[in-house]
Amino acid sequence: MFDFLIHSPVTHFARTTPDHVAFSCSGAELSYAELDRASNQLAHALLANGMQQGDRIGIYMHKSLELGTAIYGALKAGGIFVPLDPFMPTERLQFILDDCDIRHVISADAMAPKLAKLSGTFEGWIYGVDVELDLQTTGWQHIKDLADTKPDVWIVDQDLAYIMYTSGSTGQPKGMMHSHHGSISYARWGAQHVGLAAADRVASHAPLHFDLSIFDFFSTSQSGATVVLVPEPVTKFAASWTEYIEKERISVVFTVPFTLIDMMQRGAMDKRDLSSLRWVLFGGEPFPPKHLRELMEQLPDVRWTNVYGPAEAPSCTVYDLPPHPEPFPEPVPIGTVSVNSHDLIIDEDDQDCGIGEEGELCIRSSTLTKGYWNRPDLNERVYLYRDSFGPFPDVWFRTGDMVVRHEDGLLRFLGRKDRMVKTRGHRVELDEVEAALATHADVLEAAAFVVPDDMGSKSIMAAVKLRETSGAEVGDLLQHARTKLPGYAVPQNLLAVREFPRTSSGKIDRKEIINQFVNTGAA
Amino acid sequence: MNIDALREYIQTEILNDPKFVIDADQDLLLSETLNSLSVTLLIAHIETTCDVHIPPEDVTLENFSTLRSIETYIGSIAN
Numbered sequence: 001m002f003d004f005l006i007h008s009p010v011t012h013f014a015r016t017t018p019d020h021v022a023f024s025c026s027g028a029e030l031s032y033a034e035l036d037r038a039s040n041q042l043a044h045a046l047l048a049n050g051m052q053q054g055d056r057i058g059i060y061m062h063k064s065l066e067l068g069t070a071i072y073g074a075l076k077a078g079g080i081f082v083p084l085d086p087f088m089p090t091e092r093l094q095f096i097l098d099d100c101d102i103r104h105v106i107s108a109d110a111m112a113p114k115l116a117k118l119s120g121t122f123e124g125w126i127y128g129v130d131v132e133l134d135l136q137t138t139g140w141q142h143i144k145d146l147a148d149t150k151p152d153v154w155i156v157d158q159d160l161a162y163i164m165y166t167s168g169s170t171g172q173p174k175g176m177m178h179s180h181h182g183s184i185s186y187a188r189w190g191a192q193h194v195g196l197a198a199a200d201r202v203a204s205h206a207p208l209h210f211d212l213s214i215f216d217f218f219s220t221s222q223s224g225a226t227v228v229l230v231p232e233p234v235t236k237f238a239a240s241w242t243e244y245i246e247k248e249r250i251s252v253v254f255t256v257p258f259t260l261i262d263m264m265q266r267g268a269m270d271k272r273d274l275s276s277l278r279w280v281l282f283g284g285e286p287f288p289p290k291h292l293r294e295l296m297e298q299l300p301d302v303r304w305t306n307v308y309g310p311a312e313a314p315s316c317t318v319y320d321l322p323p324h325p326e327p328f329p330e331p332v333p334i335g336t337v338s339v340n341s342h343d344l345i346i347d348e349d350d351q352d353c354g355i356g357e358e359g360e361l362c363i364r365s366s367t368l369t370k371g372y373w374n375r376p377d378l379n380e381r382v383y384l385y386r387d388s389f390g391p392f393p394d395v396w397f398r399t400g401d402m403v404v405r406h407e408d409g410l411l412r413f414l415g416r417k418d419r420m421v422k423t424r425g426h427r428v429e430l431d432e433v434e435a436a437l438a439t440h441a442d443v444l445e446a447a448a449f450v451v452p453d454d455m456g457s458k459s460i461m462a463a464v465k466l467r468e469t470s471g472a473e474v475g476d477l478l479q480h481a482r483t484k485l486p487g488y489a490v491p492q493n494l495l496a497v498r499e500f501p502r503t504s505s506g507k508i509d510r511k512e513i514i515n516q517f518v519n520t521g522a523a
Numbered sequence: 524m525n526i527d528a529l530r531e532y533i534q535t536e537i538l539n540d541p542k543f544v545i546d547a548d549q550d551l552l553l554s555e556t557l558n559s560l561s562v563t564l565l566i567a568h569i570e571t572t573c574d575v576h577i578p579p580e581d582v583t584l585e586n587f588s589t590l591r592s593i594e595t596y597i598g599s600i601a602n
Contacts, residue, residue: 062553087555233552233584236559240584262559268580453560475540487555493539 004157006183006218007075010036011150013224020198022221023068024248025229030065032224035072037148042073042106042127044146045138049125051104053078053153056163058097058105059208060084060115063229066128066140067208070106071217078153079104080160082175083209086232089483090117095172096165097122100373157181163373164211166311167428167489169419171435175373176312183218185366186314189338190219193305193318194252194279200225201276202252203245205235205259210425211311212283215254235259238267242274249276254307256284256425258457261291265455269298283307283315284425286413288456289330296324308334308413311427312369312382313397316341317411333410334403341365343411344396345403350384353405360417361403362396369397421450424457426488433491436484437462440477442470447500447508448491451517462491463513465500524573524597526590532568537561547591552584562587569593575600 013020014036023030030038046057057074059081061067074081082100084093093114096102103124107115112131119134130139157180168174196202202220204227206212220227228248234240242263244250260282263269280302287306296304304321319335321328337343345359346352353359362384371379384396402414419430430448437446445465450458466472474494481490501512526547533556534541543556551557557565565587566577577600586596 233550233588236552236557236562237582237584237587238559239580239582243583266563266579266582268578271580455560459560475538475542478539479543487558492560 004180004184005075005155006161006180006187007039007072009221009224010039010072013221017198017224020224021226023065023227023229024201025063025065026231027247028065030068035068038069038144039072039076040148040150041143041146042069043077043151043153045127045143046073046077046079046104046125047151047153048146049104049136049138051077051079053155054080054159055104056080056082056100056102058082058084058100058102059107060086060093060105060111061108061128062086062110063204063231064108065229066106066108067229068217068227070128071208074104074106075161076151076153078151078155078159080177081162083162083164083207083213085207085209085486086111086114088486090114091483092173092486094118094121096175099172100163100175155180157184160370162214164209164311167420167432169429169431171432171439173432174375174378177370177373178214179370182367182369183214184222185340186214187218187222189315189340189367190215190254190281191222192339194219194281194303196220196223196225196252198224200251201228201249202226203248203250203255204229205241205253205255206425207232211314212254212256212425214314215281238262238265242267242269242272245274245277246272251276252279252281253277254281254283257282257287257291258285258424258455260287260295261455264291264295264298274299275301277302279303279305281305281307283309285422285457287332289328289332291456292321292328292332296321300324306332306334308411309363309367310397310399310401313341313363313365313399314367316363316365316367317343319410329408329410331412333406334413335410337363338365341367344384345405346384355405355407358402358404358414361399361401361411363399364394364396368395421458421460423450423460423488424455426486428460428489430460433460433462433481433485433489436481436489437464437477437491439484440472440480442467442472443477445500445508447510447513449510449514449517451514459492460489461493461495461514461517463495463497463500463517465498466496524569524594526594528572529565529590529593533557533561533565536568537564545590548589550588551590552588557587565593569597573597573601 013032018033021029022032022035057079059070106127126137161180161183163175165173165175204216306319309316344362385393388394433448434446448462453459501509
């Protein structure tokens with residue numbers, strides 16, 4: 001039907017079902033034929049401005065119909081798209097632009113105030129912006145005059161499709177490289193598992209820079225179905241979100257437990273007709289069973305699937321919940337490996353663990369990342385090589401997640417080996433939070449940690465040791481953190497301490513800090 | 524509860540930053556001034572301060588996207 005590239009289905013369905021809606025956003029729609037033409041035009045604009053195959057193309061905009069055009073335009077030109085969180089601080093944006101050597105950014109008029117801050121530092125091209133900026137821009141008015149034929153670019157499935165940045169323990173984000181082959185494996189797994197069909201309307205609730213979005217965009221296009229883009233402000237109000245599901249007749253959702261619990265507690269679900277919803281996939285962090293059971297009771301006809309997998313190896317294990325009201329194991333297992341994935345549990349000496357033994361989960365999978373951009377140090381650490389046969393060893397990814405396999409064959413998630421945490425589905429390295437706080441001139445030392453919230457997730461908190469002469473207040477320090485970190489990684493509160501409690505080895509005693517934090521009521 | 528009182532609560536109690544600038548018509552979500560957790564805190568504060576009950580179905584983008592829309596909404600349920 002179509003070849004091995006992640007963007008090929010768009011061209012296919014533009015021929016077979018040209019008028020079917022590819023993207024919908026707040027009532028506005030873009031058909032497969034319109035998407036195919038618009039993304040071809042954007043690809044021509046990129047190539048005309050000197051874009052070379054394999055160049056990284058930043059996508060910097062809020063959810064809108066143009067987001068679909070941007071993704072497919074970048075891919076059709078032979079580019080590697082790099083999602084740029086529209087909410088991230090300018091300093092972080094600048095870091096990613098430099099780190100990934102991005103010279104082409106597809107954006108929107110609404111981003112103009114933020115783009116203006118790049119004036120003088122960014123020398124590349126900005127696309128999709130019709131307002132005047134002190135930058136090289138190519139607006140949609142011009143792009144829409146270009147040829148709408150498929151550009152003549154030769155790409156194979158080994159080529160990179162996207163690079164996704166996530167929190168890094170050094171204080172700077174790191175970019176995961178994913179090929180067309182890996183992306184299409186993930187997309188096809190999702191489409192087959194859920195049985196997506198053209199009539200499905202799949203929510204794009206997660207932001208583009210979150211790996212769940214790859215399912216939303218590409219599993220959907222594999223099936224010629226419709227992506228329903230959920231504007232960011234709608235995602236913040238549970239009642240608006242449930243209203244959106246009803247109005248847009250959304251049938252499939254892949255999101256984090258936090259969103260679903262919020263929807264149940266504040267979404268006025270009893271006031272909405274949610275009968276269009278047939279399948280909910282969740283991942284990113286464990287789902288507290290009591291909340292999941294309650295939600296299943298409220299939506300008894302929906303299928304539920306726990307999808308596990310770090311962004312480096314998405315959807316590598318999966319667990320389909322038995323239909324309501326059948327009981328399910330607690331805590332909810334992460335299940336068994338997905339199609340075309342293979343698991344290995346190892347101990348600290350890289351030796352295999354047996355049933356019931358706790359160890360680190362390693363994965364080899366067709367969805368596996370091709371490593372971290374520009375980070376040979378990390379690439380050396382995260383892979384495990386085992387001889388197989390022939391010249392190529394088997395390559396396993398060390399997830400950093402501790403798991404155990406029970407007698408029932410199902411894997412259970414136990415926690416992390418390192419200091420990476422999940423908050424509302426977002427992955428945050430606590431070392432990065434501490435590094436950001438420590439860049440404030442008055443901060444001598446910082447310790448970040450998490451405390452549980454009442455939504456089944458965790459909130460990031462921090463304690464700081466200030467210089468004796470410091471007049472800095474908590475607000476100043478939080479404001480400083482907001483210039484360095486994405487919003488979800490900024491501590492919700494800070495505690496200034498004269499001295500950190502220490503363990504016998506002299507390390508900061510974070511458990512004791514958490515006790516102090518709770519006792520002061522700061523949490 | 525007027526715009527100034529709402530602004531002061533968000534600055535001091537939610538953001539811990541009394542100097543944070545919030546315009547009356549600024550989109551509180553797109554500017555990341557509020558998130559879903561802090562909206563919950565704001566609702567509880569309004570309910571306590573104004574002695575009103577805000578049903579979940581009213582906690583929508585339409586009613587809570589800006590300081591001005593929140594003020595208008597509070598006025599509508601207080602009457």
